[in-house]
Amino acid sequence: xVTINRFVLITLFTCATLVFAPVTNACAQEGDASVVKxxxxxxxxxxxxxxxxxxxxxxxxxxQQAVVAAFKKQLRAAREDATRTELKANITEAxxxxxxxxxxxxxxxxxxxxxxxxxRQGQPFNLQxxxxxLAEPFVKMMREATATAREIEKLRSTQNEAKRQxxxxxxxxxxxxxxxxxxxxxxxTARSAEARHLKEQDEIWQKRLQESGDLAETAAxxxxxxxxxxxxxxxxxxxxxxxxxxNRGLNLLLAFGxxxxxxxxxxxxxxxxxxxxxxxxxxxxxxxxxxxxxYRVVTILIxxxxxxxxxxxxxxxxxxxxxxxxxxxxxxxxxxxxxxxVEQTTLLLDLGAVQEGERVMLNNVPWRVEHLDFYTDLxxxxxxxxxxxxxxxxxxxxxxxxxxVDEAWFPTRKGDWAQLADGRTGEIVIQTPExxxxxxxxxxxxxxxxxxxxxxxxxxLSTGYRVEVSFGIDYKHQIDAVDEIPTKLxxxxxxxxxxxxxxxxxxxxDVDLAGTGASSIDYDIEADIAGDHAHxxxxxxxxxxxxxVDACNTYNWTIPYxxxxxxxxxx
Numbered sequence: 027x028v029t030i031n032r033f034v035l036i037t038l039f040t041c042a043t044l045v046f047a048p049v050t051n052a053c054a055q056e057g058d059a060s061v062v063k064x065x066x067x068x069x070x071x072x073x074x075x076x077x078x079x080x081x082x083x084x085x086x087x088x089x090q091q092a093v094v095a096a097f098k099k100q101l102r103a104a105r106e107d108a109t110r111t112e113l114k115a116n117i118t119e120a121x122x123x124x125x126x127x128x129x130x131x132x133x134x135x136x137x138x139x140x141x142x143x144x145x146r147q148g149q150p151f152n153l154q155x156x157x158x159x160l161a162e163p164f165v166k167m168m169r170e171a172t173a174t175a176r177e178i179e180k181l182r183s184t185q186n187e188a189k190r191q192x193x194x195x196x197x198x199x200x201x202x203x204x205x206x207x208x209x210x211x212x213x214x215t216a217r218s219a220e221a222r223h224l225k226e227q228d229e230i231w232q233k234r235l236q237e238s239g240d241l242a243e244t245a246a247x248x249x250x251x252x253x254x255x256x257x258x259x260x261x262x263x264x265x266x267x268x269x270x271x272x273n274r275g276l277n278l279l280l281a282f283g284x285x286x287x288x289x290x291x292x293x294x295x296x297x298x299x300x301x302x303x304x305x306x307x308x309x310x311x312x313x314x315x316x317x318x319x320x321y322r323v324v325t326i327l328i329x330x331x332x333x334x335x336x337x338x339x340x341x342x343x344x345x346x347x348x349x350x351x352x353x354x355x356x357x358x359x360x361x362x363x364x365x366x367x368v369e370q371t372t373l374l375l376d377l378g379a380v381q382e383g384e385r386v387m388l389n390n391v392p393w394r395v396e397h398l399d400f401y402t403d404l405x406x407x408x409x410x411x412x413x414x415x416x417x418x419x420x421x422x423x424x425x426x427x428x429x430x431v432d433e434a435w436f437p438t439r440k441g442d443w444a445q446l447a448d449g450r451t452g453e454i455v456i457q458t459p460e461x462x463x464x465x466x467x468x469x470x471x472x473x474x475x476x477x478x479x480x481x482x483x484x485x486x487l488s489t490g491y492r493v494e495v496s497f498g499i500d501y502k503h504q505i506d507a508v509d510e511i512p513t514k515l516x517x518x519x520x521x522x523x524x525x526x527x528x529x530x531x532x533x534x535x536d537v538d539l540a541g542t543g544a545s546s547i548d549y550d551i552e553a554d555i556a557g558d559h560a561h562x563x564x565x566x567x568x569x570x571x572x573x574x575v576d577a578c579n580t581y582n583w584t585i586p587y588x589x590x591x592x593x594x595x596x597x
């Protein structure tokens with residue numbers, strides 16, 4: 027409760043700052059203006075400055091008009107096409123400057139720009155140009171911030187290129203020298219075509235070598251100067267960081283504070299109304315779900331507008347442009363993801379394939395959709411920690427159905443004994459959404475992933491189980507095999523198991539004639555045991571086998587053994 031009160035106080039303080047910041051700013055400006063007025067007397071400093079600026083602009087405008095007139099006079103007297111083209115370009119440039127002066131005069135004298143008064147109806151909206159305008163301040167800032175680094179990289183590239191050219195020039199001169207030395211001695215001094223050509227090439231490549239060397243030296247000197255400047259400016263990194271924290275850092279902090287303040291305040295209000303709805307036991311009908319969805323969308327929009335409002339209030343156009351571009355990018359991504367958003371919205375309105383209160387399979391484990399929202403609560407009452415939350419987008423592609431009456435949510439519970447398809451039998455000590463652990467007789471622990479445990483088709487012995495044993499007697503007891511032997515076996519096994527279980531837990535014993543084998547009459551013995559004795563599953567199986575042998579000894583029945591008959595072919 028103390029944490030919630032602190033959060034509410036912080037949120038209210040943030041909202042009050044946003045509301046009263048313009049008033050405080052205006053009062054501060056008004057106070058500053060009053061101080062100025064007291065200093066300068068009855069005259070208005072701003073108006074006096076504006077009049078002085080008007081005078082300067084009018085004088086500049088008169089001079090510019092004279093320049094335009096002079097260019098036009100020269101154009102009328104010009105005869106050559108090249109001169110006329112150049113004069114026309116000069117006239118156009120001068121008239122543009124004159125138009126800019128006229129716009130400045132209008133803005134100074136009226137306080138309203140001509141382009142603001144222009145009729146904007148019918149002007150096409152260009153989203154690309156608008157986005158470029160928003161991103162332009164940020165791009166300029168990045169360009170200025172990286173200007174030195176980019177220039178250093180350019181100088182390094184120039185230096186490397188100059189070194190490459192120098193190396194090529196030296197190779198060329200070396201080759202020319204080799205060819206000169208290869209000329210016959212009588213042709214070295216003579217003015218043969220070969221000698222003249224090699225001399226010309228030598229002069230050309232000597233010049234190229236000199237130029238590449240000068241370029242490399244110049245680039246090296248400029249690179250050293252830029253690196254020294256960068257090293258000297260790096261000592262003021264602390265001042266740069268402090269300046270950022272004081273200006274844009276503070277603006278960014280206030281903007282994020284406004285966003286999260288409004289967002290969290292709206293969340294608190296929404297949670298308050300949600301608890302009120304629960305107290306009044308109002309069901310989450312379709313109208314309630316639509317209202318909740320619209321409220322959350324409006325909350326995000328208002329939070330974003332609060333962030334933009336703070337940045338606009340601080341006149342931080344760089345952060346404002348970055349935030350606006352980011353918001354537009356998010357909106358564009360949202361349009362691209364529209365099909366997925368529509369499907370998720372359908373789920374949120376409880377109109378999709380997964381609906382609240384129904385049963386859904388996730389990772390081969392059944393779950394009840396307890397609360398369907400942006401973050402959905404899934405519950406499995408038979409698992410430890412069987413409650414978790416996942417985004418609604420994770421439910422896309424799944425299907426739910428109403429649960430049947432008394433339908434189990436998991437085949438076992440903690441403390442049950444289970445027999446798996448892989449032959450293991452043990453007591454369940456842990457079963458969670460991730461793993462199931464059972465302890466076998468003797469104490470060894472076996473751990474399965476929950477999905478693998480279910481894939482082993484566990485047989486829950488704690489709800490009761492049946493032990494089945496097959497047994498055979500010799501054919502010489504064929505006369506008694508149908509009635510007498512099954513009755514005696516049933517009584518003998520029932521008495522023995524009752525004694526073992528202290529008269530509790532034995533639900534029944536059945537002995538049936540299964541068939542006739544190659545050397546025996548076979549019986550199926552079945553004993554139904556209560557789940558309280560699940561841990562005696564293997565002991566009961568062994569005890570039945572012992573009782574069968576004991577019955578044979580008591581009633582003098584012979585247990586047959588497989589016989590092999592050999593037939594000798596006649597020769």
